[in-house]
Amino acid sequence: MAEWLVERGIGEDRALLVEGDQTLAAKLHWPGDLFAGQILPARLTTRRSGSNRGVASTANGLEILIDKLPHDVTEGSKVSVTLTRAPIAERGRLKLAQGRVSEAGPSPDALASLAAREVRRFPAGLWEEVWDGASSGEIAFVGGSLLFSTTPAMTLVDIDGDGSPRELALAAIPALARALRQFDLGGSIGIDFPTIADKAGRKAVDAALGEALADWPHERTAMNGFGFVQIVARLEGPSLLHRMATSRIGAAARMALRRGELVEGAGVTLLTVHPALKAKLKPEWLAELEKRTGRPARLETDPGLAIEAAQAQIIAA
CATH class of the missing domain: 3.40.630 (Aminopeptidase)
Known part of the structure; x- marks a missing residue:
């Protein structure tokens, strides 16, 4: 029977719909990114005359396209907005978020609607297969x-x-x-x-x-x-393909950390990455890698490696 599994990675949360040894579907969320179903406080800045559409803005300047506006919501009104589509980065522009005015309430986890079982690790090879397909x-x-x-x-x-x-x-x-x-x-x-x-x-x-x-x-x-x-x-947010197209280095950096988590043994975790990934590997992410593995982590760069070909190995302390 098919079951959603969630793996909380460093810098990203991953979900797979698994049946036996087959992956039927996948989802990916980067903590801090907006997501469909999230509830945000905003102010209606624009409402077209005679229309139920408008634009709302959050305190930090995020613009949200609103549809199905209630009749009594006027420009300048404070509203609670449930996102129906997260903003999506594209070449040369940002596709704006979309949402609807709704009752205020707690925002769910980005993957909460899946009713998934959280696991420490996916079955071997399943995430790699999905990631490699999206990357290539x-x-x-x-x-x-x-x-x-x-x-x-x-x-x-x-x-x-x-x-x-x-x-x-x-x-x-x-x-x-x-x-x-x-x-x-x-x-x-x-x-x-x-x-x-x-x-x-x-x-x-x-x-x-x-x-x-x-x-x-x-x-x-x-x-x-x-x-x-x-x-x-229905489009709710960036697909795995869009992640690779617009944030390829960030995706590869997160995959490098996952590889560092997967290697086993005593010593030091050595991550060898393309130089472009170095700036994306935040100090707090490397600290989290050390915490999860119980080993020190060392980062080296190799311009001969492909962006996607980060290597992880255990070396002597």
């Missing part, structure tokens, strides 16, 4: 691969491989359905399937895609003559 933006399947890229307008998925267009498209669907959940994707998603000339073939792919995504809330178009399908799903 590529998922392999028998006969081909999925290539993911993020843009301000949508997340794009290109399907490439061998075999006839219909065979390749059908073979890609199980991996695609799994990746959408593992990367916690939402918003507008464009899928570029191979071009299938016959209408019957396109209908077969549409049917298979519908079955694979039956329990994942979304809307989608039928495949057009060029093999393109658009999916729209």
Whole structure:
């Protein structure tokens, strides 16, 4: 039976929906970041005449797009806002947070809605598989691969491989359905399937895609003559792919700390990282690593390492 597990890391909280030895879905939260469901005090700064939409601002200047405003809430009113979408960093801009006026109350934990079981460690290899896929933006399947890229307008998925267009498209669907959940994707998603000339073939792919995504809330178009399908799903915050696209060094630094936690033995934890990661590894994070492992930690840099290829090992004190 599928179960959500939460692992409290250094600088991030991770969640996996696990069934047996398979990961069905994943979520990631960085403490201090805003999240959907969080409740914030704010002041309504703008309300369009005759509209139930407006803009509210928090004390620290965060702007929140508000919809479904009650009639009696006017400009300048103090309001309590429940976020429906966290702000999302994109290339060259910030997609503003969205929210609704609600009764004040305690803000839940970012992962509280999952009703998850907290564990010290995920089963071996499961988080690494998800993280590596998000980092590379590529998922392999028998006969081909999925290539993911993020843009301000949508997340794009290109399907490439061998075999006839219909065979390749059908073979890609199980991996695609799994990746959408593992990367916690939402918003507008464009899928570029191979071009299938016959209408019957396109209908077969549409049917298979519908079955694979039956329990994942979304809307989608039928495949057009060029093999393109658009999916729209609820967007609550940055996906794992967006994290990698806009905060790659920060994500790699947190992964380096996780690797430091995983190594076992007596001595000193030596973290060797690309120089770009050094500034991201906060002193308090390294202190937490020492506390969790019961070992001193030492940090070294190696410009020959890839950003994602931090190494952790035990050396003599």
